[in-house]
Amino acid sequence: MNNKNIRRIVIVGGGTAGWMAASGLVALLPKGDYDITLIESEQIGTVGVGEATIPLIRIFNHNLGVNEAEFMRKTGATFKLGIEFHNWKSSGQHYFHPFGKYGRELDAVPFHQYWMRAREHGKCAELSELSLCEVMARAKKFAPNSTDPKSVLSTMGYAYHLDAGLYAKFLREYSESRGVTRIEGKVTDVRLREADGYIESVQLESSRIVEGDLFIDCSGFRGLLIEEALKTGYEDWSHLLPCDRALAVPSENAGQKRPYTMSIAHAAGWQWRIPLQHRTGNGHIFCSKYMSEDEATGILLSNLEGEALAEPRLLPFKTGRRKKFWNKNCVAIGLSAGFMEPLESTSIHLIQQAVGQLIGLFPVAEINEAEVEQFNAMTIRDYELIRDFLVLHYHVNERPEDFWQMCRTMDIPESLQQRIALFNNRGRLFIEQENLFKPTSWLAVLYGQGLYPAGYDPMADRREAKEVDNFLGDISRSFAKATDAMPLHDDFIDRNCKSDFA
Ligand SMILES: Cc1cc2nc3c(=O)[nH]c(=O)nc-3n(C[C@H](O)[C@H](O)[C@H](O)COP(=O)(O)OP(=O)(O)OC[C@H]3O[C@@H](n4cnc5c(N)ncnc54)[C@H](O)[C@@H]3O)c2cc1C
Secondary structure, eight states: OOOOOOOEEEEEOOSHHHHHHHHHHHHHSOTTSOEEEEEEOTTTOOOOOOOBOOTTHHHHHHHHTOOHHHHHHHHTOEEEOEEEEESSSSTTOEEEEESSOBSOOOSSSOHHHHHHHHHHTTOOOOGGGGBHHHHHHHTTBOOOOOSOTTSGGGGOOOEEEOOHHHHHHHHHHHHHTTTOEEEEOOEEEEEEOTTTOOEEEEEETTSOEEEOSEEEEOOOTTOIIIIIITOOOEEEOTTTSOOOEEEEEEEOOOSSOOSSEEEEEETTEEEEEEEOSSOEEEEEEEOTTTOOHHHHHHHHHTTOSSOBOSOOEEEEOOOEEESOSEETTEEEOGGGTEEOOGGGOOHHHHHHHHHHHHHHTOOSSSOOHHHHHHHHHHHHHHHHHHHHHHHHHHHSOOOOSHHHHHHHHSOOOHHHHHHHHHHHHHOOOOOOTTOSSOHHHHHHHHHHTTOOOSSOOGGGGGSOHHHHHHHHHHHHHHHHHHHHTSOBHHHHHHHHOOOTTO
């Protein structure tokens, strides 16, 4: 029988990370065996951004048993089919990074190799016509995907744009109704055990002491437990991702809501537009070495599609990760664990991933070093693979400004150099099992940023040219036909999941 000494779980922080951790743990750990307490301070508040997600969030919601329509109504969510990148390679150019996959499988040869072969022979659909998500996004249409592999809808995937504050509230209701205890208060002291430096308790401003066996640090950028108390250390990645400031501002919606995120490159960074049911989230990520806050604010405000609803808010950050995500009896999740800019909407995913990995390695009688090491190794890998993908967007560009020239000439990780070299030769994409970004994503961004291989893989010559042309033609026609039959994104939301406040 298991001797469960680790019973009292204390989560510090009630932002997206804190409430995702609380809801994930209460949903998936054995019922009644654990006391889960979450401490948050309304006075300190949350970062209040983090509104674009990736399709795997649907697995998180599914594991919680959440009803999609209810979740969307309560969080003002819209659907997301991918990201449209503007001006990233060069001014005026744009491309789309779709969810789901390009085309359909024909045999063991990667789909894009057939596309490159047809393209080389001059008659071929554009890549943009060969992704159902992209075709739907351009038409501002939406329909959910299908699990039937025979349906064209099985080739698409979707995520959400959601209101971060409302999502935390939604998860709070979920968690409290299942037994999580919430304590309102400000942590002012963290007490360590003399013998081994483990966290014993946290003390609140009210003098109340909260003891625990396992502490989850969701306190945001400052890392109240993992850094301020345990001095874990931070690996700085600013040399690879040099942007260090964000300005965020909500605006009124203007026109139809796009079922995708927009990312628009500027002189020293980029701007996001995230459509929600009740407003649009906007922000400008920039590098303070190359642009002043005033200039960045001016660019952001002059590029809003609707009226600004507040003053822009500055959020400084340092890209990187904690040296250890799990240190002693403390696990850092969310901004306290590390930060990479929201270029591919990966932070909420990293929270979900950490919660899942913690559950998979949950300590029983005591903290076990092998489990801690496994958690840290897996999380470091997750961060590094995402980092490489983000660096690709910056490094491969043709923009003239100093910032972009610096990105073009900076040293990049060898792993990324190798991936680019492999693609440049024969378009080969060998993507590790654990890589969050699959071949569709790498192809979209490598090609979108302006790279094209010297030739295709000769394996694609296995098929007759005519057969390949017909195959590609059938796909683009079937995607166009399926999209024609779909409702507009706005209409789909109005009919199925409209918020009371939208
Ligand atoms: C500019 C920007 C844009 C982003 N966009 C995206 C995006 O599009 N997609 C995405 O996936 N992610 C995005 N992110 C990341 C995302 O916002 C975060 O991952 C997510 O919100 C989790 O934050 P958090 O809960 O870790 O921290 P916070 O939201 O900062 O929450 C910290 C919590 O700790 C509490 N706290 C702190 N100190 C104390 C104390 N002493 N006592 C008690 N409580 C305390 C606070 O009250 C709060 O409840 C973005 C981040 C930034 C900065």
